[in-house]
Amino acid sequence: MVQSVDEDGAVDPWRRRPRRPRRQMPLWQELPLLLVVAFCLAVLIRTFLLQAFFIPSGSMEDTLLVGDRVLVNKVVYDVRDPARGEVVVFRGTDRWAPQVDGVPEPGLLAKFGQTLGDLVGVSRPGEKDFIKRVIGIPGDRVACCDAQGRVTVNGVALDEPYVLRDSPLDLPPNPRECRSRRFDEVVVPPGQIFVLGDHRLVSQDARCQGPVPIDNVVGRAFLVVWPSSRWSSLPVPETFAEVDAVVAAPAPAGPDPVGQVLPFAPLVGVGLVARSGRSMRVGRRRLHS
Numbered sequence: 001m002v003q004s005v006d007e008d009g010a011v012d013p014w015r016r017r018p019r020r021p022r023r024q025m026p027l028w029q030e031l032p033l034l035l036v037v038a039f040c041l042a043v044l045i046r047t048f049l050l051q052a053f054f055i056p057s058g059s060m061e062d063t064l065l066v067g068d069r070v071l072v073n074k075v076v077y078d079v080r081d082p083a084r085g086e087v088v089v090f091r092g093t094d095r096w097a098p099q100v101d102g103v104p105e106p107g108l109l110a111k112f113g114q115t116l117g118d119l120v121g122v123s124r125p126g127e128k129d130f131i132k133r134v135i136g137i138p139g140d141r142v143a144c145c146d147a148q149g150r151v152t153v154n155g156v157a158l159d160e161p162y163v164l165r166d167s168p169l170d171l172p173p174n175p176r177e178c179r180s181r182r183f184d185e186v187v188v189p190p191g192q193i194f195v196l197g198d199h200r201l202v203s204q205d206a207r208c209q210g211p212v213p214i215d216n217v218v219g220r221a222f223l224v225v226w227p228s229s230r231w232s233s234l235p236v237p238e239t240f241a242e243v244d245a246v247v248a249a250p251a252p253a254g255p256d257p258v259g260q261v262l263p264f265a266p267l268v269g270v271g272l273v274a275r276s277g278r279s280m281r282v283g284r285r286r287l288h289s
Helices: 027-048 108-120 239-248 257-288
Strands: 050-054 069-073 087-091 129-136 141-144 151-153 183-187 192-196 217-226
Touching (some): 050 217, 069 087, 087 192, 129 141, 129 151
Antiparallel strands (some): 050 069, 069 217, 087 129, 129 192, 141 151
């Protein structure tokens, strides 16, 4: 500790010299540092939390248009699985063909911009990145169509006001093409989801390219952030609540199992005693062996 002298000339061992004010960093040095910090934060957010995706095709029209940018939550499916009606971004399997509307080959500067944009999450998606709506989850039975030409999930017909341009009904179903609206019933395998585009007339989706593994899902698209005139959320349509209600409904009550068992209670008791005795003897043999 440095000693100082008070106003009377006496030495004050407890008094410290006043600190000099810290020199502020010049703007030309501070600005690049702030840019580097902001860039690193953007990369971290893009990697673990949120990412903006560019819509390259019309397969989700008119919910999403070509050129829209949506914000994708990349954390939500770390704690739960995708739900029916949600719009998700995922990586397609080998069966999924790229679906991009007429994108020219970028130049050198454009490629650099795409690389930089990809780091912060505002670039075009890759050829295997898709955005569709979840129609069925593991165990669901998805088919088309009912008498009114609607998709059914577990026997419940979906009223889909977001589908403005549907595929024709008169074309026979073809598992290799997505031109027809009709397709045979599909039981969604465990660990996978059945997805469809909102523009069924042009969408290449699970009708012909198969379900998608949940592990391939990048995240849920929940907000249109650009252009500003189309700022809106992407909620789950109400029609999927009817499917959820059917799945969550309790099974109809059957005959009273207690009433059926009681008349045979003595026989059941004798059987349990005999089974217990065999189990104990087997257990003792295993312990001694």
